[in-house]
Amino acid sequence: MREVTVIGGGPSGLAAAVGLAEKGYDVAVVEVMGELGGMLTQCIHDGFGTKVFGEALSGPEFSERLVKKARSLGLKVFLNTYVKEVRAGEGFKEVVAVSPGGVQRLQTRAIVYAIGCRERNGFEIRLGGTRPAGVYTAGMVQRLMNLYGVMPGRRIVIMGGGDVGMIVARHLYLEGAESILIVFPEAGFTGLPRNVQQCVLDFGIPFRPRTVVRRILGRERVRGVVLSRVDEKWNPVEGAEEHYACDTVVLALGLVPYAGELRLVVNMDPATRGPEVNEFFETSVEGVFAVGNLVQVFDYVDDAVETAHIAARGVEKYLNGEPRKNPVRLSPGRNVKTLTPQRVERVDEEDVVMFLRPAVEKANARIELRDREGRVLGGFFKRYVRPSTLERIEVPRSMLSNLREAVVEIAED
Amino acid sequence: MRKTEVLCTRCPRGCLLRVTVGNGDVTVEGNECPVGEKHGAEEALNPVRTVSTTVRILGARLPRLPVRTSQPVSKSRMMEVVAALRGTVVEAPVKAGQVILKNVAGTGVDIVAERDVEMA
């Protein structure tokens, strides 16, 4: 029986598989697409791997490194294979996989899910109007252009001020779109400043903060949109509507963990919308791990890959039969939107790595770990925090001893 | 005297730097740390960028090959670099790092393939 099956061959899945194979475990990777690399194959811009490799690589280059490693380790890879379900057996798990080779039942002791996110669509934000050709999510547009060389349209409106929207704006600009306008309801871009400079300001791409698309116009193809200014609560301002002619609407509305059927099997965190995990990225079901964007949306692939390395150590503990302890439950507190992990429950020497999404923008911020009574157990100083940048802290285990619950927050001034 | 504005990208704060370039000297305002001062000066005097795009490829599974500048090029020449690649056609197989176009647009920088591509 195989020791570990990794579901998802993107950067996180590959990193987990490579990490475990290097430790000598028998690992297989199951990937639904026809090649490994996940979303990285379409992210042709650079900026990946500054932490992991010390270089600013493009997506394909980063992915290539992991794939070559995997190949050199002789990792078993199943391409064009979709995991339909995972069943629990006596002391093992059964992965039901569908591929052009047939329906296979792969028995495995541990599973690492690394299936990433999907993009939020217009229906989730109640985008009104018609549903014509020409409305696409940003990731799809990126793939269409970078892998197939086709433009989605000529005159583009991009909804969303995050990283994905800005990066796709740059692709569109470089490849000859006639016009581009970026709109978003916040007061400023919500992505990394690097992207604001290098994707928007460098090219003078027009953008409008505090602006939303109220509805899409056009019967068979997008003809235009109705834009509206909004206030700080994102409510449309009376009389501030405008018709704007365009032929394409690109939705860059954010990513959501694509948990699918997993949602019915493990405990989920409504804040991250991903599975609840312990400090080794193990879900509520023992032996089932979740890494990468599936757990929560990461800004840098380097951080997503780190979760895979941590999980590899967790898989080792599981396969060695180390028992889980009573968990310390962690939750996001004041000024923190999401916190991972949600539980600490294994015996280990190393500090617990936690990732948190700030809900505020603040200079000289103090991230605090507090117990249920509100006593401060520890603090971490950050020069500047903002929602667009995921923060990472390393919490010594001693801070969590004898606790049942703890909260992580960003202190008010 | 030349004034320019640039967003610092060295930390999440993203200070808006106002840089003034005079005769042989540079002043940076708006930075909250010395790293930002350095960044502002670099950006004002010699901003460089990596350019990534795709070119046509024949005989492979997919019709486009992702390519990039081997080194960052001067920001002002980005669009020239992209235009210089217009009409370029490559044939599979290709190796990551392979030079697709030498000295693109006279910048002294090469265009290289970002990945291996096998023959279909």
Added chain:
Amino acid sequence: MFSLGSRVARVLKKYPYSLSFTVRDGVVFLSGEVGSHEEWVEIGLSVGRIRGVEGVVNKIRLKGSPRNDEKEEWRKRVFEENKKTVVGEYDVVIIGGGVVGAALARELSKYELKTVLLEKSPDIAAGTTKANNGMIHAGVEPPRGSLKRRLNVRGNAMYGRLAEELGFKLNRLGSVWLVTPRTLTSYRRYLPGPLYTLVLKHVLPRVVKIKGLLNGVRGIRIVRGRRVFELEPFAAKDAVAAVYIPPTAVVDPYEVAVALAENAEENGVEIRLETMVVGFIKEGDVATGVVTDRGVFLCRYVVNAAGLYADEVAALAGSEEYTIHPRKGVLLVFHRDTGVFTRHCLAEIILPQDPYTKGGGINPTVHGNVLWGPTAVEVPDKDDTSVTREEIEHVLNKYSGIVPGFPRDRLIRYFAGVRAATFTEDFVIRPAKWVRNLLHVAGIQSPGLAASPAIAEYAVEKLREMGLRLKPKKGFNPRRRPMPTAAGMSLEELGEKIRMDPAWGRIVCTCEFVSEAEIVEAVRRGARTLDAVKRRTRVGMGECQGSFCTLEIALILSRETGVPLNMLLKEEDRLFNGYVRGEQP
């Protein structure tokens, strides 16, 4: 004795506008000017209600609305360009490829006839047929004397066999109509105190049952108290009684239409897509040819099943007897996970009910999704399938009382369809008054889908009365080749299928578990556009709403049809536009 004319005059006098009319063979032609679309509709409906009126042609203009002659000029030009090019000679030409046209085609395919169906879109069911909640009503609601009622009940009964022959999914789940404290709120002042509850629990359900019985609906049962929750565990806790109507079923309406059209085609009917009618060639009061943008189809008989455009087709033929007033219905789609919250088509009886629409409710689909709606709003534009945020909120508020715990955050999509309603608000299935060989099959609004097999049967009978000779075709095959799905088979069966064709093992839509083989089969059966593939295979109908699979499907479509990626259509317009840096592959 009041003549029809004087009755019309009396109705029109009530309005503060100068309106005039003429009457010809029971059809009232209205003209004049009013201020709003609502008034235009109201006047039309008031005249339509008059006893003896067989049709209302409403030419009343809206004050201040511009004349749009572009469409008419285009039509005239295309007519001139095509009127001499004969494509073929047919016994019957069916205009319209919705579920009614497709049902007609299939019915006619049982006879020795040369039949052709003309559809302006690139696919069957691209109009109103694809945009409703798929309910096969039992027939309780339509007015007893209406044609709607008769054909609804007959059609409902025909669906079981039809589903079996044509291999489409049918779920005969029944409806449950809840009686709650809100049911008779409008009449509360007539029913003080305990009388209200008494009427709710004992009188009203019986009245509904009797209405159903008189309409010819069988098996209606009344449940009260706790038994309501045995039927529907998640229903509003204050429901006091419920009427259970077993014959109600649900289908995927586009699957039904496509199945009918495929079987018709297998049995010799020609289906011509992307073919739009622009006029007729007449000899006296007989239409001898149907002129389209692809040439002339010579005909012995013409059937007008053109849905929203049936009035325009009728006018072109020279027998304009009705005007369509479009009525939009918005529907909300919830994820398959929510299917557990309702076991039947569920509605709350609220009286008085709008006489022209049903109340709508919470309805499962054959796949387990749940649909909320539809609304019913008069709109001036036949193509208005827009949905606003306000409409979404309206539907959420209207039906959230029926199943209070329903997870509304599992909303994955919303859409709208437009009903082709006439001012007499009943099916118009009769020979044209002023064109001898034209049969109207128009004004098919709800319960059109449920009635469609019966509409086809009835219409063909009318054709026979008009002189069409119906000789049964030897070798008519009622069975359509079924279209298996990966999602609908066991893993063992899927394994077998993959052994014979590996494309069954490549899953291209992970949200709904659809394989590449199904996409290829859909194209083989005539799907040429993304939406046509989507309707036949369910791709893009899940959680991600196409953000993952659209490109994959487009690639397969491109490969199978030979159309470059850049030129593929979503429905009637292209998905994409141009190449990166203008570089054509």
